[in-house]
Amino acid sequence: SGEISEEGDTTTPTNRSGEISEEGDTTTPTNKRGSLSNPAILGEPVVVNTSRGTFEVTVTDAIRGERAYQIIKEANRFNPDPEEGYEYLLTKVKFRYISGDSAYYVSKWNFKAYCDGVGYSPVIVILPNNYPEFKNVNLIPGGVIEGWIPYKVPKNRDVMIAYEYFGEPVCFIKII
Numbered sequence: 407s408g409e410i411s412e413e414g415d416t417t418t419p420t421n422r423s424g425e426i427s428e429e430g431d432t433t434t435p436t437n438k439r440g441s442l443s444n445p446a447i448l449g450e451p452v453v454v455n456t457s458r459g460t461f462e463v464t465v466t467d468a469i470r471g472e473r474a475y476q477i478i479k480e481a482n483r484f485n486p487d488p489e490e491g492y493e494y495l496l497t498k499v500k501f502r503y504i505s506g507d508s509a510y511y512v513s514k515w516n517f518k519a520y521c522d523g524v525g526y527s528p529v530i531v532i533l534p535n536n537y538p539e540f541k542n543v544n545l546i547p548g549g550v551i552e553g554w555i556p557y558k559v560p561k562n563r564d565v566m567i568a569y570e571y572f573g574e575p576v577c578f579i580k581i582i
Contacts, residue, residue, distance in 0.1 A: 445566050445578040451500075452577040454569060459506020459547070463569045466552070467498035468581040470559070478556065482532035492558045494529075495519060496537065497567055497581060500552040503545040512551065513542035518575065519557040520566045525575070528555050 437444060440452035440463075451464040469477065474494035478485045488494055497519070501512055517540075518525035533539050533554055540553030559565055568575035 440577040440579070442566075442575070442578050445580040447579065448581050450579070452569075452579060453504070454571070454577050456571050456576070458508070458510055458571075460504040461510075461569075462500075462502040462504055463577055463579070464500040464502075465497050465567050465579045465581055466500050468495065468565075470495040470565075471561075474556075477534060477537060478531050481534040481537075485531040488558045491561055493561045495557040495559045495565060495581075496533075497555050497557070498552065499540055499555055499567070500550065501540075501545075501569075502550045503547050505547050509544040509546050511542070511544050514540045514553075514555045515542075516570050517555055518568050518570060519559050520568055520575070520578070521560050521563040525568065526557050526559055529558050531556050 439450075440446045440454075446452045448465055448468060451462045454461045454463060471493050474496045475488070477496065478494050497517075499514075499517060503510055514528045518527055520526070533556065537554045540555045541551060543549075543551050545551060564580065566578045566580045568579075569577050
């Protein structure tokens with residue numbers, strides 16, 4: 407139910423009051439790789455065990471700042487400019503359904519970019535064809551989806567991408 411596994415090492419999650427978690431109430435163990443206090447890095451897969459199945463999340467590439475802005479503006483001149491103090495961030499995310507008993511729906515909305523403790527949802531922009539968007543899909547065990555997710559984040563700040571399960575971040579990957 408929401409624990410993170412690293413090579414078969416699992417933990418029993420507890421909720422904020424220290425009780426055993428119910429389905430959907432997930433917390434990230436603090437010492438495990440991929441946790442808030444020990445985030446994975448770009449290119450490093452994180453295995454997440456949940457009540458619905460076991461998944462692997464990897465941020466395989468990241469582009470931000472002026473380069474990301476140019477990619478987005480060249481795709482469509484009507485894509486909005488970021489607000490003052492913000493910049494575009496493009497992340498390429500790979501999501502693999504390792505094991506489970508049923509289909510699992512995943513979309514870019516399952517991921518947030520965290521800066522200084524604030525979670526930013528993906529933005530809606532048109533991406534160029536050579537940066538395929540992370541699609542909204544149903545996966546069955548063995549299924550893999552990979553694509554780009556755009557965000558607007560504060561300039562020059564560290565960013566962690568989090569995969570969220572039932573609205574709670576269950577793994578963190580530091581990208582910049």
